[in-house]
Amino acid sequence: MTALLDVKNLQTHFFTRDGVAKAVDGVSFSLDRGQILGLVGESGSGKSVTGFSILGLIDPPGRVAGGQILFDGDDLLAGGEAIMRNLRGKRIAMIFQDPMMTLNPVLRVDTQMVETVRAHDNVSKAEALRRSREALVQVGISSPDERLQSYPHQFSGGMRQRVAIAIALLHKPDLIIADEPTTALDVTIQAQILSEVQNICAQSGTALIWITHDLAVVSGLADRLAVMYAGRIIEEGPTSDVISNPRHPYTRGLIDSVPQGKRHGAMLTQIKGMTPSLLKLPQGCKFAPRCPRADRVCEVEPTLDPAGPDRSVRCHHPHSEANGKATS
Amino acid sequence: MTEIATNTPVRIDSPSKRIAKQFIEDPVAVVGLILFGLVALIAIAAPWLAPQNPYDLAQLNIMDSSLPPGETSFDTEMTYWLGTDQQGRDMLSAIMYGLRISLLVATVSLALAITIGTIVGVFAAFFGGRLDSIIMRIVDLQLSFPAILIALILLALLGRGVDKVIMALVIVQWAYYARTVRSSAMVERSKDYIDAARCLGLPSRRIMFRHLLPNCVPPLIVVATVQIAQAIALEATLSFLGVGVPITEPSLGLLIANGYDYLLSGNYWISVFPGIALVVTIIAINLVGDRLRDVLNPRLQK
Amino acid sequence: MSFDTILQIDGVSKRFSKDLDLAERTARKLGAKIAPATVHAVDTVNLDIRRGEVLGLVGESGCGKSTLGRMVAGLTTPSEGRILYNGQDVSTLKGAAARDAALKIQMIFQDPMSSLNPRLQVREIVGEAPRFHGIVQRNQMASYVEDLLDQVGLDPSMGKRYPHQFSGGQRARIGIARALAVRPHFLVCDESVAALDVSIQAQVLNLFVKLRQDFDLTYLFVSHDLGVVEHISDRIAVMYLGRIVELGESEDLIARPNHPYTQALVSEIPTFETGKKIYHAIEGEIPSPMNPPTGCHFHPRCPHAFDRCRVEVPALKEVAPGRLSACHLNDRAT
Ligand SMILES: Nc1ncnc2c1ncn2[C@@H]1O[C@H](COP(=O)(O)OP(=O)(O)OP(=O)(O)O)[C@@H](O)[C@H]1O
Ligand SMILES: Nc1ncnc2c1ncn2[C@@H]1O[C@H](COP(=O)(O)OP(=O)(O)OP(=O)(O)O)[C@@H](O)[C@H]1O
Ligand code: SF4
Ligand SMILES: [Mg+2]
Ligand SMILES: [Mg+2]
Numbered sequence: 001m002t003a004l005l006d007v008k009n010l011q012t013h014f015f016t017r018d019g020v021a022k023a024v025d026g027v028s029f030s031l032d033r034g035q036i037l038g039l040v041g042e043s044g045s046g047k048s049v050t051g052f053s054i055l056g057l058i059d060p061p062g063r064v065a066g067g068q069i070l071f072d073g074d075d076l077l078a079g080g081e082a083i084m085r086n087l088r089g090k091r092i093a094m095i096f097q098d099p100m101m102t103l104n105p106v107l108r109v110d111t112q113m114v115e116t117v118r119a120h121d122n123v124s125k126a127e128a129l130r131r132s133r134e135a136l137v138q139v140g141i142s143s144p145d146e147r148l149q150s151y152p153h154q155f156s157g158g159m160r161q162r163v164a165i166a167i168a169l170l171h172k173p174d175l176i177i178a179d180e181p182t183t184a185l186d187v188t189i190q191a192q193i194l195s196e197v198q199n200i201c202a203q204s205g206t207a208l209i210w211i212t213h214d215l216a217v218v219s220g221l222a223d224r225l226a227v228m229y230a231g232r233i234i235e236e237g238p239t240s241d242v243i244s245n246p247r248h249p250y251t252r253g254l255i256d257s258v259p260q261g262k263r264h265g266a267m268l269t270q271i272k273g274m275t276p277s278l279l280k281l282p283q284g285c286k287f288a289p290r291c292p293r294a295d296r297v298c299e300v301e302p303t304l305d306p307a308g309p310d311r312s313v314r315c316h317h318p319h320s321e322a323n324g325k326a327t328s
Numbered sequence: 329m330t331e332i333a334t335n336t337p338v339r340i341d342s343p344s345k346r347i348a349k350q351f352i353e354d355p356v357a358v359v360g361l362i363l364f365g366l367v368a369l370i371a372i373a374a375p376w377l378a379p380q381n382p383y384d385l386a387q388l389n390i391m392d393s394s395l396p397p398g399e400t401s402f403d404t405e406m407t408y409w410l411g412t413d414q415q416g417r418d419m420l421s422a423i424m425y426g427l428r429i430s431l432l433v434a435t436v437s438l439a440l441a442i443t444i445g446t447i448v449g450v451f452a453a454f455f456g457g458r459l460d461s462i463i464m465r466i467v468d469l470q471l472s473f474p475a476i477l478i479a480l481i482l483l484a485l486l487g488r489g490v491d492k493v494i495m496a497l498v499i500v501q502w503a504y505y506a507r508t509v510r511s512s513a514m515v516e517r518s519k520d521y522i523d524a525a526r527c528l529g530l531p532s533r534r535i536m537f538r539h540l541l542p543n544c545v546p547p548l549i550v551v552a553t554v555q556i557a558q559a560i561a562l563e564a565t566l567s568f569l570g571v572g573v574p575i576t577e578p579s580l581g582l583l584i585a586n587g588y589d590y591l592l593s594g595n596y597w598i599s600v601f602p603g604i605a606l607v608v609t610i611i612a613i614n615l616v617g618d619r620l621r622d623v624l625n626p627r628l629q630k
Numbered sequence: 631m632s633f634d635t636i637l638q639i640d641g642v643s644k645r646f647s648k649d650l651d652l653a654e655r656t657a658r659k660l661g662a663k664i665a666p667a668t669v670h671a672v673d674t675v676n677l678d679i680r681r682g683e684v685l686g687l688v689g690e691s692g693c694g695k696s697t698l699g700r701m702v703a704g705l706t707t708p709s710e711g712r713i714l715y716n717g718q719d720v721s722t723l724k725g726a727a728a729r730d731a732a733l734k735i736q737m738i739f740q741d742p743m744s745s746l747n748p749r750l751q752v753r754e755i756v757g758e759a760p761r762f763h764g765i766v767q768r769n770q771m772a773s774y775v776e777d778l779l780d781q782v783g784l785d786p787s788m789g790k791r792y793p794h795q796f797s798g799g800q801r802a803r804i805g806i807a808r809a810l811a812v813r814p815h816f817l818v819c820d821e822s823v824a825a826l827d828v829s830i831q832a833q834v835l836n837l838f839v840k841l842r843q844d845f846d847l848t849y850l851f852v853s854h855d856l857g858v859v860e861h862i863s864d865r866i867a868v869m870y871l872g873r874i875v876e877l878g879e880s881e882d883l884i885a886r887p888n889h890p891y892t893q894a895l896v897s898e899i900p901t902f903e904t905g906k907k908i909y910h911a912i913e914g915e916i917p918s919p920m921n922p923p924t925g926c927h928f929h930p931r932c933p934h935a936f937d938r939c940r941v942e943v944p945a946l947k948e949v950a951p952g953r954l955s956a957c958h959l960n961d962r963a964t
Contacts, residue, residue, distance in 0.1 A: 042828060043827050187895065187900075191898045214900065215902070216900030216901060216902055220901075254828055255902065256832075258902075260861075260902070268835055271829040274797045274829075275827060519744040520740070520745035521744065523705050523737070523739070525747075527703055527732075527735075527809075529729050529762075529812070530759060539747050543747070543748065
């Protein structure tokens with residue numbers, strides 16, 4: 001069986017006044033039906049741009065400069081805007097950090113949902129309304145009939161995000177790309193949304209790309225993790241393996257820098273330095289200036305190589321496979 | 329131990345340098361800027377550039393009256409490139425001096441109106457509450473009447489004179505600045521650096537003028553470029569209507585008015601050339617202003 | 631108790647009311663029953679902060695954490711109650727005494743960019759207040775500022791740069807240096823690391839820990855992130871809709887949360903899972919502080935709520951040594 005989504009060597013560049021920002025530089029991954037991929041990385045690492053590229057939503061000065069995006073066997077980049085428009089919203093849906101990117105503040109929720117249904121499916125209004133109602137129930141909104149007749153501003157932030165998710169679900173898409181949909185929400189609301197998303201994917205076999213900067217959030221949700229740094233995937237593999245045994249020094253640093261009960265009051269292990277500017281990336285390994293294991297070899301850029309079962313890592317000196325002891 | 333962040337971020341230009349860089353990317357705006365530079369230069373240097381002092385009656389020769397452009401003087405060697413008016417005044421010189429008066433009135437009134445408007449606006453935004461609502465009511469009330477109407481009434485009361493026109497223009501214009509400054513100051517005031525300054529025990533006056541005010545300037549520049557063109561036009565209108573500057577110090581508007589009577593008898597140049605000067609000036613300023621607005625508007629950035 | 635209290639929050643409330651507009655005021659004068667909409671942002675909070683400790687304050691968005699922090703920092707005046715610093719009500723002090731007391735409590739803000747004046751150089755940002763208050767002499771200014779920048783882990787030669795030339799983490803450090811410049815004893819940190827990337831967040835949290843030792847500081851550390859608060863705090867106060875619902879020693883509170891709301895929060899601390907986690911959610915949304923629920927504010931979402939919870943406000947009572955909780959269940963058990 002071929003993968004639902006196969007991204008090969010994706011290059012998305014922004015041609016700005018100050019130079020070319022290679023926001024995504026050679027990203028490859030694939031995703032099967034019903035699988036959840038967590039795309040993790042710090043601000044500016046290119047997570048959103050990757051998501052937008054798949055949806056064909058990159059605006060000038062940005063452009064997909066190379067690579068392939070195969071969706072169910074079709075090359076999205078070769079297909080042109082018409083094909084993309086047909087897929088977008090129907091077979092691939094997106095959820096944004098700010099639900100108001102999806103919701104129109106001056107239209108009632110039912111109007112918006114019915115419109116979305118009928119944009120791709122030629123069904124009666126009543127049928128469209130029935131499906132909207134069903135989607136709202138699916139994301140755990142109580143008294144959906146009342147809610148359908150409200151305006152977005154009458155909802156709380158968490159509820160708005162759930163409506164946005166419901167809209168994404170209307171066409172039972174094969175793939176949902178969720179760009180930090182819970183970052184602006186409280187922990188308790190975040191947990192609600194995570195549990196609903198988890199159920200939906202399990203029930204309907206929808207594949208999901210969950211973009212976030214918070215490793216902990218996806219660690220309990222995703223099947224696979226891809227960690228991005230400076231426009232590249234630097235580590236990829238099954239979630240539990242990556243979390244319990246991070247092989248890239250950056251992944252390890254990320255995990256260690258999250259405060260975690262046990263080391264209460266002590267100093268956190270920190271990654272020194274700061275995230276580099278895309279316009280001034282170092283030669284060789286992009287993480288080298290911050291990396292505790294860097295040496296001369298790292299002046300040559302490492303490739304994303306297989307590292308253990310079903311995993312890959314982009315590092316000259318990865319931590320060893322056994323519980324993270326140094327190899328070199 | 330905390331690490332000293334080793335790699336420094338990319339060197340970013342200072343805001344003014346960035347704005348200058350972006351400004352010159354639009355050739356039309358650059359043309360506008362050059363035109364405006366010329367106009368300003370002519371206005372400032374009129375006494376040295378002009379072939380004749382149009383106010384010095386001794387230099388005028390009634391025999392040269394109403395000569396068309398390009399004619400030479402009756403007794404001297406002088407060529408009147410833009411013709412003369414009915415008193416034998418060289419139109420080129422008159423326009424240069426007229427431009428001087430027009431720009432003087434506009435810039436002085438602009439400076440005064442900005443100062444008053446800014447202080448009022450910052451006060452209103454910083455202290456808020458009742459003071460704010462009273463001031464903003466006055467501003468709204470004033471802005472709901474056409475500027476020309478208010479200016480006409482004021483000048484009817486005050487009488488003619490350069491100082492009177494300036495006063496009228498200030499009274500007409502301060503409200504624009506007050507409103508602009510207040511709205512950007514409201515935004516800035518809600519930012520944390522103002523709270524931080526309060527927390528550090530700095531007095532209100534210092535916070536207002538050292539922290540709040542400088543951050544409200546960019547939108548002010550945009551309004552000012554639009555308004556200076558308005559002020560020039562308004563002054564011209566008032567002078568044209570005969571309530572503006574006195575006849576002894578003719579501005580562009582008054583020159584146009586003077587020539588108006590002769591337009592039908594074919595002496596077009598007395599009115600048309602000052603008119604062109606006025607239009608060029610206003611267009612140049614607007615071109616610069618439009619570009620500045622684009623460059624300074626943070627929403628269009630990035 | 632024998633602890634040395636540096637700051638006492640004594641029955642403090644804060645209400646915000648939306649002013650009526652002209653039409654509503656007129657209608658009201660004519661007898662219409664329009665009351666100004668009131669938000670009870672902070673509701674009778676009592677809290678003692680001990681000298682040298684880090685007190686964490688957690689709660690969901692809109693529960694009044696920032697408002698409480700701003701009152702402590704003197705940026706907002708309480709509607710009711712007093713805030714005593716070293717036993718003195720700061721708001722009753724006059725002149726130089728008031729100023730000195732106010733300077734002792736400083737605030738570190740959330741957004742590293744908007745909390746720095748974009749038009750001032752870093753050395754001016756950091757040096758303005760100490761020079762204005764005469765804390766240092768003019769000729770020692772440069773070295774004073776360089777010293778501070780060094781303390782917070784910035785290259786002292788960066789003093790002549792403007793805020794936009796720094797990264798987020800560096801800006802946060804500048805904000806910290808600015809506060810330290812007036813030699814405070816007490817820092818209110820309002821979501822001070824929330825806007826930072828994970829790797830940078832760790833750097834700044836470490837800086838807070840280091841500075842606490844170097845400068846003998848006491849912190850009120852406000853955050854919605856229980857993970858962060860747990861890491862840095864000695865004690866934690868949990869806030870829900872304007873009220874403190876639980877207070878206790880950090881490790882103990884996380885290990886054995888008493889209040890049902892704290893229990894829910896603790897179970898949702900994101901942790902690294904090495905298997906799929908089944909998320910359980912607290913039912914319902916956070917109610918609006920405009921019209922909070924009667925009785926215990928948490929009862930509409932509480933799995934254990936019973937009749938009494940709907941009518942009677944539970945008092946914050948000691949349920950174990952050093953642990954306060956406001957829940958009726960505690961009366962039931964005994
Ligand atoms: N329109 C644009 N013009 C220029 N550069 C851009 C543009 N959009 C994005 N970029 C650059 O692409 C890089 C990656 O951006 P992206 O939004 O994918 O980051 P991200 O990983 O989603 O970060 P965040 O967590 O902050 O959302 C950034 O460095 C950004 O500067
Ligand atoms: N100046 C104000 N005027 C009116 N209402 C206010 C004001 N400041 C805060 N509030 C209200 O008081 C309540 C508490 O706000 P506060 O900012 O203290 O919450 P918070 O706990 O800090 O939330 P967050 O985590 O979102 O920062 C909110 O409902 C808010 O809308
Ligand atoms: S008082 Fe009642 S409603 Fe409130 S937390 Fe306790 S059990 Fe739940
Ligand atoms: Mg993003
Ligand atoms: Mg807050």
